[in-house]
Amino acid sequence: MPRSAALEAELAMQACGRRPEHLLQMLIRLQEVFGHLPPEALTRLAAVLGLPRARIEGVAGFYSFLHTRPVGRYRLLFPDNIIDRMLGVPRLMDRICRNLWIEPGLLSEDGLVSADTTSCIGMGDQGPSMLVNGRSLTALDDARADALCERIRAGEPLSAWPAEWFAVADNIRRRDMLLSAPPVPGEALAAAQARGRAAWLDEMHASGLRGRGGAGFATARKWQACRDAAGERRVVVCNADEGEPGTFKDRVLLTRMADAVFEGMTLAAWAVGADQGFLYLRGEYRYLRAPLQAVLEARRSAGLLGHHIRGVDGFDFDIEIHLGAGAYVCGEESALLESLEGRRGTPRIRPPFPVTHGYLGRPTVVNNVETLAACCLVAIHGGAWFAGHGSAASSGSKLLSVSGDVARPGVYEYPFGVRVREVLDDAGAVDTLAVQLGGAAGIMLAEHEFDRRIGFEDLPTAGALMVFDGRRDPFEVAANFVRFFAHESCGFCTPCRVGTQLLAGYMDKLAAGNGSFRDLADIEWLDRLLKNASHCGLGSSAPNPVIDGLRNFRPAFERRLKNADFQPAFDLDKALERARQMTGRDDAEAHLDNSPERP
């Protein structure tokens, strides 16, 4: 007999704490039990938490992985990043849906299974992949697809499925300073503490370490601003919401070097005087939560977290793992903080910045996974040593997630300053037409730019490097990213909410072969609006794929145009279809030519 929603709401609260900032975690937990979030559970949660129900409904509706309507007992999600599409995921999705007699987006009549697409799940190096009930399945092929359909039909629990189906390989292809020597737990902390708190921050200044999330803000300056900000109870947040399409290097760091990441957080806490830490883990990486919890537990046992860390009086710091639930925008640091507080992931107005007004208004440092791991190197080897690596304005190394048309997809670590061409050669890329650097929000490079260097001086990047060879269509790549942004827009500001949708509409129109020259002018106007007027980086990055596409691959756009100054966006003849059905007419007057230019 199913337990009541009220009871489950209680249990979720007990499991997650009773504070409003745990709302998202409670909703995730509730959904684990019910499969979706029934209306009465939201009502109950509102009553017990003392929150307006509408606010809870607002949060539940924001995240792609939360469902306010019933979904299948097996929920199949197929990633539709351009890399996944190139790997054949749409074909496998079609095969599985036909096998199971289901339609994407709809729940099967027996409630057994539902299927849909989702944004990049961070498995671009794993062959065709998908999520089943939130778990990553990798290296899909026809045989595995058919076999999983059998198991679904038999109602077999995921725990009984072959473990190798869920195997995620690290695929580390090139090691440099960070990946070649994972520190012993406590080693970096000991080194920093030996220097003393102020001297440790000086060391960070000397290292020149800049944020690996893409923006490249000097980490030490961020820490110092947080340390010097007025306010109590500072917070350190690790941004593990690795949502940029085509990136997966944080996944590997969290798998291989979780200790270094947590130690980096602890080093940050020591520098700024924080006592509370969060790792915000994207929902797609939920399978990493348990092993990460185990690492945290081991660190507590070893005296590396908790009270009196390494015996130092007054050094208290611990880390909680919070899960995301399918929202790319939460990678933006102020949206991430909103999400951590159990709200909709809407980016905040800045200033004030998180270093002064962050989590619950407290001074907060938000750093990327890779940045925090690199801090350990600074602590162990010193700032000067670190600054001696890489290039002048980009010290240290960069992890790149390489996927697409390469022989060896995976994680590559290089000193900053490496040329794009060298990465392509190492990864076994042949006949490369285009490189998308930095994910959908990044930059699309053509062959004449492959000698440019990765680093803040020339090509800053969070590390996604997607490769497209001569078989690919740059227009399709750009259109895929544009649709991604339309799907992921939080909808807060007018230009992004509507503009990404309009832009996707124009790309669809061109894709259907209905483009006109006027549409290109409209697209360029929308690009400008999104760049100028958006509230946050998602909106201002959204036109990048089109801007670069039109800059480097204009013919790929132009060949989609009809030689017309105007072409309607909708199919005029199809718009008469319903009336034809109702009247039974099929005469000449019951049709419209979609291209009046033609005789």
Next chain:
Amino acid sequence: MSGEAKLKVATVSLAGCFGCHMSLLDMDERIIELLEHVEFERSPLTDIKRVGRCDIGLIEGGVCNAENVQVLREFRRCCHTLVALGACAVNGGLPAQRNHLDVGQCLQAVYLSRQGLAGGRVPDDPELPLPLDKVHPVHEVVRIDYFLPGCPPSGELIFTFLSDLIRGRSPRLGHPALRYD
């Protein structure tokens, strides 16, 4: 301006109520002044049915059926400058408020399931234009050069607007002349 060849103006009402045409007449005696500079080609005002080469075309109403599409395209082909006249031409207006309904169900409700209808059927005479699934403003079907919103735009505003076009001056609309109701 006198002595020059008159500009040819065509007008049509698509999915509209003829209110904009009424407004056109509502400029009263100034239509005489206007007629010194323009002559009306195809228009409900002249009852000329085919449109020849024109300088200016005024379109009232949105696009709700196949015939509207054909007529609008003919206007686009024949008119040098095409103007969307009034709220319905500009954003679909009142007829577009059916857009959230299924047009098949509308036909069903009107011709098949309405009370008092016995043995009704949806008319299928090829003379009757088929309705589109949605009503569209004219700029979604052809290129439009100028827009004059209002439900209807006043006769005075239409006069000023046309005068601007005749003199080769960009029409400038703002508060209080520019209105949407």
Next chain:
Amino acid sequence: MMETAHFLLDGVAVPFAEGQTILEAARAAGRYIPHLCWHPDFPPHGSCKLCIVAVGGRHLSACATPAVDGAVVASDVPEINAERRALLQMLFVEGNHFCPSCEKSGLCQLQALASELGMTTPRFNHFYPDRPVDASHPDVLLDFNRCIYCELCVRASRDQDGKSVFALTNRGIHKHLVVNAESGRLGDTDFAADDVAAGICPVGVILRKRVGFAVPIGSRTYDTRPISAVSMDREEP
């Protein structure tokens, strides 16, 4: 030489006090900057982006950007007004804005701003969303077709009425207003027609019943005076 800190707004010096935003300072100096989601009784929201201004090459929300001494701010200039018109066009095509049949016509800030900024066409393709109205409340009607997501009702109900009747759910283009009831009906909330939130909607979503079309055309708020003038007196239409 100026005594107080000031910035230049379209070439004219505007003094400001520490902590004032560009929009607040401009308003205090009698200079109007267009806006929809901003309201003098609430902290800046920054979602509509109509108050966009150019500051040293960057386009920023005047409502959320602190005034800086010596800044050069461009607002009522062709480039910025063109972007504002495009933002208005976006708001017009994403919803269903049929002014002739809307009882808020003549009292609507979206419409008034479009008129003042010379928006003659929605330009883009219409989305024509399907958004049923909620007439369940005895005194107030909700017509979601016109929502511009300014969240003024959300904020007013939460911060001034202490009720939190409204919230936004979903995201992106699917974002929409919900009310604080499991049924989803306004009639099942504690909303009242004399709530602050009932009178704050800048467009025609929240409408008091039985008073529509009471003011004759020609005498409505924005019939005679442009929003740039009306807005300087008070916020509610």
